[in-house]
Amino acid sequence: MSFFILGFLTGLSLILALGAQNIFVIEQGLKKNYIFIVCLICSISDLILIFLGIFLFDYLENYLSGTAEFILNILLVIFLIYFIFEKIKSNYQNINFNEQQTILSFKSVIIKTFGFTYLNPHVYSDTVFFLGNFSKNFEIFNKYYFGLGAAISSLIFFFLLGYLSKFFSNYLKGEKIWKYINNFIIIFMSCLCIYIFRDLYNFIV
Secondary structure (H helix, E strand, C coil), X not given: CHHHHHHHHHHHHHHCCCCHHHHHHHHHHHHCCCHHHHHHHHHHHHHHHHHHHHHHHHHHHHHCCHHHHHHHHHHHHHHHHXXXXXXXXXXXXXXXXXXXXXXXXXXXXXXXHHHHHHCCHHHHHHHHHHHHHHCCCCCHHHHHHHHHHHHXXXXXXXXXXXXXXXXXXXXXXXXXXXXXXXXXXXXXXXXXXXXXXXXXXXXXX
């Protein structure tokens, strides 16, 4: 169960980043514009990509030497440092939800949702690369728990973000609440970075 919680918190920390996809979900929630299908597509897509990443690295693990795993961990640390830096930088940027855009048709919503999901490089770096790489040394059942926790956090987040965006629009549009969220992400990801550093140190020693 601890791996489920770890997956949940890790997935939540990644998805809480205020990017184009999340802003699009908020916009549709504020306008009550096909919000269910938007949240459903985002959630199912994350589930697919999360388990793709986890089992892709599980498959590759049989072909990875100790040196290759060391290199992957270095890349993971670089990604984490970059991710943390981006979160720190975002605390000093203005947020614009652009809620006055025209209401989109059902077809346009579907196309845009898939676009914001599958054409977004951060989605792949977060789900396939980060979660897959981070969990590559877990036991097989722990991989399932970890992936399930991450997928459920994604599902809960998207539906809450979409359906509560109207009711909490003043808070969601306020920069202060997102700075608190970013600070939580920075702290949690820094802890994960220390965890990876420990593995690197053990390999070198």
